[in-house]
Amino acid sequence: MAEPAPRPAAEPPRGGEDAPPAATEPTRVPSPAGPEHRGVPAPPPGEGAGEPLIVADRLRKVFTVRRRAGLVRRTRSEVRAVEDVSFRVARGEMVGYIGPNGAGKSTTIKMLTGILTPTAGTLRVAGVEPSRDRTRLARRIGVVFGQRTTLWWDLPLRDSYALARRIYRVEPARFRRNLDRCVELLDLGDLLPVPVRQLSLGQRMRADIAAALLHDPEVLYLDEPTIGLDVVSKSTVRGFLLDLNAERGTTVLLTTHDMTDIEQLCRRVIVIDHGRIVHDGDLALLHGSDGGHRTLVVDLERELPPIYVPGARTVRVEGPRQWLSFPADERAAPLVAAIARDYPLLDLSIREPDIEQVISRLYAGRRGPGGH
Numbered sequence: 001m002a003e004p005a006p007r008p009a010a011e012p013p014r015g016g017e018d019a020p021p022a023a024t025e026p027t028r029v030p031s032p033a034g035p036e037h038r039g040v041p042a043p044p045p046g047e048g049a050g051e052p053l054i055v056a057d058r059l060r061k062v063f064t065v066r067r068r069a070g071l072v073r074r075t076r077s078e079v080r081a082v083e084d085v086s087f088r089v090a091r092g093e094m095v096g097y098i099g100p101n102g103a104g105k106s107t108t109i110k111m112l113t114g115i116l117t118p119t120a121g122t123l124r125v126a127g128v129e130p131s132r133d134r135t136r137l138a139r140r141i142g143v144v145f146g147q148r149t150t151l152w153w154d155l156p157l158r159d160s161y162a163l164a165r166r167i168y169r170v171e172p173a174r175f176r177r178n179l180d181r182c183v184e185l186l187d188l189g190d191l192l193p194v195p196v197r198q199l200s201l202g203q204r205m206r207a208d209i210a211a212a213l214l215h216d217p218e219v220l221y222l223d224e225p226t227i228g229l230d231v232v233s234k235s236t237v238r239g240f241l242l243d244l245n246a247e248r249g250t251t252v253l254l255t256t257h258d259m260t261d262i263e264q265l266c267r268r269v270i271v272i273d274h275g276r277i278v279h280d281g282d283l284a285l286l287h288g289s290d291g292g293h294r295t296l297v298v299d300l301e302r303e304l305p306p307i308y309v310p311g312a313r314t315v316r317v318e319g320p321r322q323w324l325s326f327p328a329d330e331r332a333a334p335l336v337a338a339i340a341r342d343y344p345l346l347d348l349s350i351r352e353p354d355i356e357q358v359i360s361r362l363y364a365g366r367r368g369p370g371g372h
């Protein structure tokens with residue numbers, strides 16, 4: 001029997017809505033050196049030991065859309081889905097690639113897998129130019145599209161995996177080892193005899209993640225991997241990805257609208273809007289990059305007038321508890337010291353700004369008052 005060709009993820013037909021490029025420069029926030037994120041050393045953006053695994057340089061993708069304009073006549077228009085996108089991802093990084101609907105995330109991922117050819121710019125993944133050498137690259141990357149499966153609908157899961165083994169030409173022993181590990185960690189044991197069409201969404205997602213890892217890819221692209229999952233399934237998937245990254249050093253590029261995915265998995269986040277990168281850097285520093293605020297919640301021994309300390313503003317007082325707002329990119333320690341020195345302090349906690357709010361403010365800021 002002829003060897004089946006690697007299955008490309010189908011490219012869905014899309015309508016063309018014009019996405020004009022934004023004019024301003026991205027916020028470049030450096031990652032602080034030193035601290036570790038959940039046990040995984042985090043190098044500055046794209047700079048790990050040796051050559052970065054992904055190098056995108058001035059990447060551009062323009063779609064030409066033809067529309068009917070009458071019985072015979074057709075019009076042509078251009079959709080600039082990705083404009084001048086450059087970034088590097090080092091081996092072992094887990095990077096969030098986020099942005100509003102239609103920002104250009106999936107288009108970027110499709111170029112990274114070789115499904116789409118860039119209109120301009122250069123791209124290298126694991127030393128390979130994806131669109132030129134897609135088959136060779138397919139053996140080094142794993143892809144999970146949360147919205148559709150790469151498994152065979154009518155086959156039991158076990159047979160889907162056996163077919164994937166043939167496609168990616170994985171040696172039997174390695175396949176067995178990887179499958180056993182995924183089955184155990186993703187709790188797939190009871191599902192192996194079940195046809196894929198009978199799996200629930202959460203089961204299917206776990207099954208798809210396993211399928212993407214059977215050939216030990218160096219990089220895993222995840223496009224909305226927790227979409228529609230319940231809290232338990234989300235937590236299983238996130239825990240599994242953290243282990244995978246820590247134990248195997250698998251590089252992960254994650255696209256999601258779920259900010260908890262990003263907060264739990266990624267130290268670095270790249271934000272794209274209207275096809276352009278508007279932020280690339282440490283997630284923690286994103287909190288402060290849009291003028292966001294953190295809140296000190298202070299419990300005093302007794303009710304007092306609003307606290308006054310330079311650098312913070314008391315925004316609420318309820319009995320002996322007071323809330324003080326201060327810029328998210330300022331350090332809390334001097335404020336805490338000043339309050340402890342001047343007030344009868346019992347207890348204190350710090351509330352981070354809600355990442356959802358930070359991101360939506362960032363998107364809104366890019367659109368300006370008129371917004372698109």
Ligand SMILES: Nc1ncnc2c1ncn2[C@@H]1O[C@H](COP(=O)(O)OP(=O)(O)OP(=O)(O)O)[C@@H](O)[C@H]1O
Nearest residue numbers: 014016017063079081100101102103104105106107
């Ligand atoms: N094949 C295509 N033909 C024409 N336009 C396309 C095509 N694929 C994407 N687009 C357009 O390119 C832009 C970027 O789309 P893309 O799917 O990359 O966005 P996204 O950030 O992944 O959005 P979402 O979060 O909604 O999935 C959109 O305006 C979209 O309509």
